[in-house]
Amino acid sequence: MAKEKIELRTVNVTRYITPLREGGSLPALAEADDDFKYVLKFRGAGHGVKALIAELLGGEIARILGLKVPEMVFANLDEAFGRSEADEEIQDLLKGSRGLNLALHFLSGAITFDxxxxxxxxxxxxxxxxxxxxxxxxxxxxxxxxxxxxxxxxxxxxxxxxxxxxxxxxxxxxxxxxxxxxxxxxxxxxxxxxxxxxxxxxxxxxxxxxxxxxxxxxxxxxxxxxxxxxxxxxxxxxxxxxxxxxxxxxxxxxxxxxxxxxxxx
Incomplete structure (x- = not known):
């Protein structure tokens, strides 16, 4: 049996739903053109693309080891996206994140591990x-x-x-x-x-x-x-x-x- 190739899907972000104010990275809940909701990590936030690289490598290694990780996808942010956003901080984040970002499938109803x-x-x-x-x-x-x-x-x-x-x-x-x-x-x-x-x-x-x-x-x-x-x-x-x-x-x-x-x- 041929080994499955490791690859990520690419989606286009269609709707910014709400910020998830965790630390300084300011991820967001967003919807994509596949009609799924994602936790969107922005290239324009915090440590920028290095944080996305870390997320990508760390998450994929975890998946290879058989651990449960939400599906990751490359998330494309169009140049026009977010122009109507009223919050200036978020608008600047969206402008600085045009292009390819990273998103994780949103686990609706999940609770924090204690x-x-x-x-x-x-x-x-x-x-x-x-x-x-x-x-x-x-x-x-x-x-x-x-x-x-x-x-x-x-x-x-x-x-x-x-x-x-x-x-x-x-x-x-x-x-x-x-x-x-x-x-x-x-x-x-x-x-x-x-x-x-x-x-x-x-x-x-x-x-x-x-x-x-x-x-x-x-x-x-x-x-x-x-x-x-x-x-x-x-x-x-x-x-x-x-x-x-x-x-x-x-x-x-x-x-x-x-x-x-x-x-x-």
């Missing part, structure tokens, strides 16, 4: 903690779990804080091999007792070919960084090499997870 209410399975918790250590996700804490319960299942959202090395772009090779000490603050760390057991499964799913496909999803115009010395393809290659090194040295963060867990039990 570790006091819901105790996740140890294998699932271990896979999520492993994922977040692999992608260097600093933003899945008790204060901000970035997980939802939808149809009685745990769904992962908001991977915009992954791959934080790209904000400084310095010593990325060293950061790729890091133990990731921030894992001590992960909301699921107390439940992640099977990290050692799931390690080989995780690595087997993230083949070099799969990681190349995922990094090739990044649109070229998201890699046209102002002031960057590297070409778009050279930047793409850094992301790919970062992932390869992260995988090669994964035992470093696995041991860190285990040590961090021991310290809180």
């Amino acid at each position: 570790p006091v209410v819901t105790r996740p399975d140890s294998v699932l918790a271990s896979k999520i903690v492993w994922l977040d250590a692999f992608t260097t996700n600093i933003d899945r804490t008790v204060k901000n779990t970035n997980m939802l319960i939808w149809h009685k299942e745990l769904w992962l959202i908001d991977h915009g804080a992954t791959f934080y090395f790209h904000h400084s772009w310095e010593k990325w090779e060293q950061q790729a091999q890091s133990t990731f000490p921030y894992i001590k603050d992960h909301v699921l760390l107390p439940f992640a007792s099977k990290v050692g057991e799931i390690q080989e499964e995780m690595l087997s799913l993230l083949t070099d070919e799969v990681l190349a496909e995922i990094t090739n999803l990044i649109p070229k115009d998201w890699l046209l960084w102002e002031g960057a010395e590297l070409s778009p393809e050279a930047i793409r290659q850094v992301y790919f090499q970062f992932l390869l090194q992260r995988k090669k040295h994964s035992i470093n963060f696995v041991k860190q997870i285990q040590h961090a867990r021991e310290a809180i039990l």
Whole structure:
């Protein structure tokens, strides 16, 4: 059986419904020409296209690992979109986000995950903690779990804080091999007792070919960084090499997870 190609659909945003005032990124609930509602992440917000790249890579890696993530799509914002918007802040955001953005299928009726209410399975918790250590996700804490319960299942959202090395772009090779000490603050760390057991499964799913496909999803115009010395393809290659090194040295963060867990039990 031929392997399914990793790809995202592209939709056109037809209606801006309401802002979702979370942090400084100001995502929005929007409708597209496929008649579905999406949580729309804007290239003109916060950390710009780097946040979209992080969202794309982090979300697709999670999906490959078998974790539940809302469908992601490329969302095209027409030049005329938002001209009638009364809120100047939102209008500026829309103007600065013309072109290709990223959107996630809206999980209507979902509720925020609360570790006091819901105790996740140890294998699932271990896979999520492993994922977040692999992608260097600093933003899945008790204060901000970035997980939802939808149809009685745990769904992962908001991977915009992954791959934080790209904000400084310095010593990325060293950061790729890091133990990731921030894992001590992960909301699921107390439940992640099977990290050692799931390690080989995780690595087997993230083949070099799969990681190349995922990094090739990044649109070229998201890699046209102002002031960057590297070409778009050279930047793409850094992301790919970062992932390869992260995988090669994964035992470093696995041991860190285990040590961090021991310290809180």
